[in-house]
Amino acid sequence: xxxxxxxxxxxxxxxxxxxxxxxxxxxxxxxxxxxxxxxxxxxxxxxxxxxxxxxxxxxxxxxxxxxxxxxxxxxxxxxxxxxxxxxxxxxxxxxxxxxxxxxxxxxxxxxxxxxxxxxxxxxxxxxxxxxxxxxxxxxxxxxxxxxxxxxxxxxxxxxxxxxxxxxxxxxxxxxxxxxxxxxxxxxxxxxxxxxxxxxxxxxxxxxxxxxxxxxxxxxxxxxxxxxxxxxxxxxxxxxxxxxxxxxxxxxxxxxxxxxxxxxxxxxxxxxxxxxxxxxxxxxxxxxxxxxxxxxxxxxxxxxxxxxxxxxxxxxxxxxxxxxxxxxxxxxxxxxxxxxxxxxxxxxxxxxxxxxxxxxxxxxxxxxxxxxxxxxxxxxxxxxxxxxxxxxxxxxxxxxxxxxxxxxxxxxxxxxxxxxxxxxxxxxxxxxxxxx
Amino acid sequence: xxxxxxxxxxxxxxxxxxxxxxxxxxxxxxxxxxxxxxxxxxxxxxxxxxxxxxxxxxxxxxxxxxxxxxxxxxxxxxxxxxxxxxxxxxxxxxxxxxxxxxxxxxxxxxxxxxxxxxxxxxxxxxxxxxxxxxxxxxxxxxxxxxxxxxxxxxxxxxxxxxxxxxxxxxxxxxxxxxxxxxxxxxxxxxxxxxxxxxxxxxxxxxxxxxxxxxxxxxxxxxxxxxxxxxxxxxxxxxxxxxxxxxxxxxxxxxxxxxxxx
Numbered sequence: 001x002x003x004x005x006x007x008x009x010x011x012x013x014x015x016x017x018x019x020x021x022x023x024x025x026x027x028x029x030x031x032x033x034x035x036x037x038x039x040x041x042x043x044x045x046x047x048x049x050x051x052x053x054x055x056x057x058x059x060x061x062x063x064x065x066x067x068x069x070x071x072x073x074x075x076x077x078x079x080x081x082x083x084x085x086x087x088x089x090x091x092x093x094x095x096x097x098x099x100x101x102x103x104x105x106x107x108x109x110x111x112x113x114x115x116x117x118x119x120x121x122x123x124x125x126x127x128x129x130x131x132x133x134x135x136x137x138x139x140x141x142x143x144x145x146x147x148x149x150x151x152x153x154x155x156x157x158x159x160x161x162x163x164x165x166x167x168x169x170x171x172x173x174x175x176x177x178x179x180x181x182x183x184x185x186x187x188x189x190x191x192x193x194x195x196x197x198x199x200x201x202x203x204x205x206x207x208x209x210x211x212x213x214x215x216x217x218x219x220x221x222x223x224x225x226x227x228x229x230x231x232x233x234x235x236x237x238x239x240x241x242x243x244x245x246x247x248x249x250x251x252x253x254x255x256x257x258x259x260x261x262x263x264x265x266x267x268x269x270x271x272x273x274x275x276x277x278x279x280x281x282x283x284x285x286x287x288x289x290x291x292x293x294x295x296x297x298x299x300x301x302x303x304x305x306x307x308x309x310x311x312x313x314x315x316x317x318x319x320x321x322x323x324x325x326x327x328x329x330x331x332x333x334x335x336x337x338x339x340x341x342x343x344x345x346x347x348x349x350x351x352x353x354x355x356x357x358x359x360x361x362x363x364x365x366x367x368x369x370x371x372x373x374x375x376x377x378x379x380x381x382x383x384x385x386x387x388x389x390x391x392x393x394x395x396x397x398x399x400x401x402x403x404x405x406x407x408x409x410x411x412x413x414x415x416x417x418x419x420x421x422x423x424x425x426x427x428x429x430x431x432x433x434x435x
Numbered sequence: 436x437x438x439x440x441x442x443x444x445x446x447x448x449x450x451x452x453x454x455x456x457x458x459x460x461x462x463x464x465x466x467x468x469x470x471x472x473x474x475x476x477x478x479x480x481x482x483x484x485x486x487x488x489x490x491x492x493x494x495x496x497x498x499x500x501x502x503x504x505x506x507x508x509x510x511x512x513x514x515x516x517x518x519x520x521x522x523x524x525x526x527x528x529x530x531x532x533x534x535x536x537x538x539x540x541x542x543x544x545x546x547x548x549x550x551x552x553x554x555x556x557x558x559x560x561x562x563x564x565x566x567x568x569x570x571x572x573x574x575x576x577x578x579x580x581x582x583x584x585x586x587x588x589x590x591x592x593x594x595x596x597x598x599x600x601x602x603x604x605x606x607x608x609x610x611x612x613x614x615x616x617x618x619x620x621x622x623x624x625x626x627x628x629x630x631x632x633x634x635x636x637x638x639x640x641x642x643x644x645x646x647x648x649x650x651x652x653x654x655x656x657x658x659x660x661x662x663x664x665x666x667x668x669x670x671x672x673x674x675x676x677x678x679x680x681x682x683x684x685x686x687x688x689x690x691x692x693x694x695x696x
Contacts, residue, residue: 016443016520016534030575030597030689043651051577054588059579059687063601063635065651069689071577081530081574119581120685435443 018420018435021275022399025285025418026083030069034271035435038399042067044267049256050118050245051086054079056205058118058245061259067267070415072287073203074349074369082349084287084415086255087402090265093258094141094248100124100228107135109230116244117154117205121259123244125158128230131238134164136229141167141248143220149176151213151226152247152254154204157183160231160239167196167215167248171222177215180232199253199293200346208244212254212346214293255289255413266411269401273421274394277313277332277384281422282354283431284317287415288344291319294413311392313384315362317354318412319343328354330362330381338378340366349417351432355425358383365428373428438526440494442516446526447496450516451509455558456495460525463695464490464568490565492535498542500555510542510559517561524573531570531694535563569693580686584612584678587671589692595641595670596690601648603629603684609638611669614676622677624666629684640668 016028018035028035032042047061051070056078062068068088071080097103098121101111109126116123128135143149151167160183167177177196181188186207191198199212218224226246231239245257258264313332320327325340344350345368353365353373363377390397401419402412422434438446439454447454468485472478498513500506517537524532541560569592578585580600600607607629611622626636635648647654647662671677671690679688 016522018443019515027574030577045651053578053687054576055578057579057585059577060685061602062599062687063648063651064633065648065653066599066601066635066637069575069577069687071574080577081572083575083577115583119579119583119585433444433446433449435445 020420020422020434021280022271022273022419022421023435024271024420026069026085026416027418030067030083032067032085032269038271038273040269040271042267042269044068044265046263046265048086048267049088049091049254049258049262049264051256052080052202052204056080056117056203056208058204058257061262061264072347072349072415074287082287082417084417085269086289087267087269087412087414087416088255088264088289089251089411089413090263091249091251091254091258092263093261094143094250095139095226095246096261097139098245098260100126100137100139100243100246103137103139103228105135106138106227107133109135109137111137114242117208118245118257118259121245123154123156123208123242125240125242126228126230127158127240128160129238131236133235134229134231134233134237136164136166136227136233139226139246141224141226143218143224143248144250146217146219147250148217148252149215150199150249150251150254151177151215152245152257153211153213153228154208154244154257155181155188155211156206156208156242157186157188158230158240158242160237160241162232162237163241164229164231164233165213166227166229166233167218168225168227169219169222170225172219176218176224177213178233179211179213181211199290202347208242210257214252253290253293266402268403269416271399273390273397273399275389275397276386277388277390278386279358279383279424280356281424281426281431282315282317282356283418283420283422283428283434284352284416285418285432286350287417288346288348288350289413289415290346291413292343292346294319294321311396313388313390313392315354315356315390317352317364325376326352326364326366328362328364328376328378330356330360330378332360332381332384334381336362336378336381338362338364338376340364340374340376342366342374344368351428353426353428353431356383357425367428441524441526441529443522445516450512451499452513452559453497453499454494455497457525458492458494460492461696462490464488464565487568490533490568492563492565493541493560494563496559496561498557498559500557503555506555506557510557513540513559513561521563523563530573532573533565533570534567535565537561538564569695571691571693575689575691578679578688580609580679580681580688582680582682584616584680586676586678587688587690589671589673589676590694591673592693592695593670593672594690594693595639596688598638598640598679598686598688599635600626600638600681600686601629601635601684602686603681605683606664607684608666608682609679609686610666610682611671611675611677611679619669619675619677621667622669622671624668625664627662627664635686636662638668640670643668
């Protein structure tokens with residue numbers, strides 16, 4: 001007797017299933033569920049920063065536990081089409097009111113509220129029309145700890161040819177940031193920043209731009225004021241500039257703006273990974289959002305660690321403090337590392353591939369904006385016995401995104417597009433399309 | 436150079452396949468409607484609502500194997516790659532994808548036994564059935580929800596999407612307006628008050644599913660009637676040029692535009 005009737009067809013599959021050992025991508029409907037059967041866990045104990053939606057307008061702040069999806073315009077066509085999951089670091093906005101019209105005046109600038117890229121907060125047109133003294137708005141920011149700090153703000157050209165932003169230490173009589181944006185059409189170009197650092201910019205909705213800046217080291221006990229000029233700091237200049245969502249943080253970089261006083265925390269995304277250590281290829285595609293500016297050690301992402309500790313064997317990808325590029329760490333008991341020669345640029349589409357071959361050699365590959373692949377190989381560390389799992393426990397083996405195994409111990413920042421694992425050593429081109 | 440046909444992101448050329456004919460990929464799905472003959476009038480009036488028949492595409496692909504053994508293994512690879520729900524797209528139209536299952540494959544190749552030589556090349560004709568007849572944007576879209584109506588970019592077919600509403604301590608209504616600003620009476624859902632930033636509601640319009648987030652923990656165990664005080668799940672029709680809004684708080688809509696061809 002036949003056990004299976006000859007007309008028995010394979011199961012109808014009603015959802016897309018990848019045949020890789022692990023596969024997740026944001027494109028697949030903006031869900032934290034993998035295309036493979038592993039159980040994924042997403043959590044975030046508080047809100048997330050604002051993020052960019054389809055037409056460059058800002059979305060959020062997401063409630064606790066809601067993934068912060070965002071969209072990127074990597075081809076520059078004005079449509080934000082590339083989906084990502086924002087895995088930003090914890091940040092608190094020290095600007096306690098974003099109603100710039102309520103800020104203290106220097107001189108008598110006029111301030112007009114207009115729609116901003118974020119529906120919850122207005123943008124403000126600050127206008128200096130006296131032609132005698134530079135007019136600007138002032139807000140004191142209470143930093144904690146003497147260090148380099150991050151400033152992020154949304155701006156748009158008004159009638160001013162140039163617009164200046166200053167962080168002024170009024171106690172010491174010193175500037176900690178001077179950034180003068182000379183507008184080229186509606187584009188802020190590359191600001192002149194004689195004090196502090198210009199980190200980058202990103203175009204948003206309706207000719208608004210997100211501008212990311214970094215101060216020189218501030219003295220937190222002093223009075224530090226954010227000054228937003230209507231035009232340049234030259235008294236005879238007249239004109240206007242739109243500002244919105246000023247954000248200052250006790251951190252060296254910001255990837256986006258936050259609402260007033262908002263405290264955003266880092267999310268946690270991890271998947272079960274119940275496979276023994278073996279030759280494999282681990283692929284990540286993400287948009288660089290600031291890890292390259294990290295002043296201290298930061299783990300970008302790691303794979304297959306014990307979910308509650310950092311038990312060996314483990315394979316990690318991260319950017320170490322001062323590192324020339326991203327780095328792979330392969331540690332079956334004794335660690336070996338390899339570092340790439342170059343970092344991505346801010347907001348660049350980045351692909352990383354780590355391969356672990358049967359000889360125990362871990363190699364890291366990088367492709368920026370799908371350009372030619374560069375690589376670096378670590379010295380061999382033999383693979384452990386075939387019954388050994390990552391994290392030394394099948395039950396606890398995890399693939400962790402944006403952190404090492406123990407949550408929050410070495411967080412990284414990225415906007416994740418895809419993450420895949422395949423067995424054996426594969427090329428970047430193969431992993432890019434593997435499904 | 437991009438490929439011609441991609442199945443689940445893989446160029447079929449990597450399977451040794453060369454597309455010869457893509458059937459009516461660009462065609463639109465066939466609509467079935469009821470009709471009625473009105474009294475004292477000539478002709479018939481079609482029903483307002485109709486349904487689409489699944490689209491069936493029979494591809495013609497050349498299998499360019501180098502040996503008979505290779506042909507067997509290539510055909511097996513083809514069956515593996517064409518299992519399950521397939522995301523199908525063309526290389527020269529890479530922003531849109533369709534979802535299909537393979538329900539048959541013809542392989543009218545010459546058999547070497549008949550011709551006295553080996554002939555590893557073959558023609559294969561996988562029949563793809565698109566039970567969801569529409570094509571989708573390959574990348575999802577994300578738009579913000581606020582008390583200001585947001586005009587949702589649409590394709591040429593209705594779409595549903597997943598809404599997430601957060602940040603309102605008062606009862607909140609999620610609703611849509613048509614071009615011109617009038618409220619769409621059948622596109623409204625009112626929820627009981629949220630508890631500020633610690634609570635959110637996620638509404639999956641296509642699957643009629645509500646998920647509640649309290650202090651970051653997701654729960655689907657709360658009955659719809661507990662939180663949904665009026666209205667019902669709704670979709671967005673491009674004929675309305677719809678705009679969506681919430682009456683309090685903020686949120687987001689995640690969706691894919693759908694297209695008839």
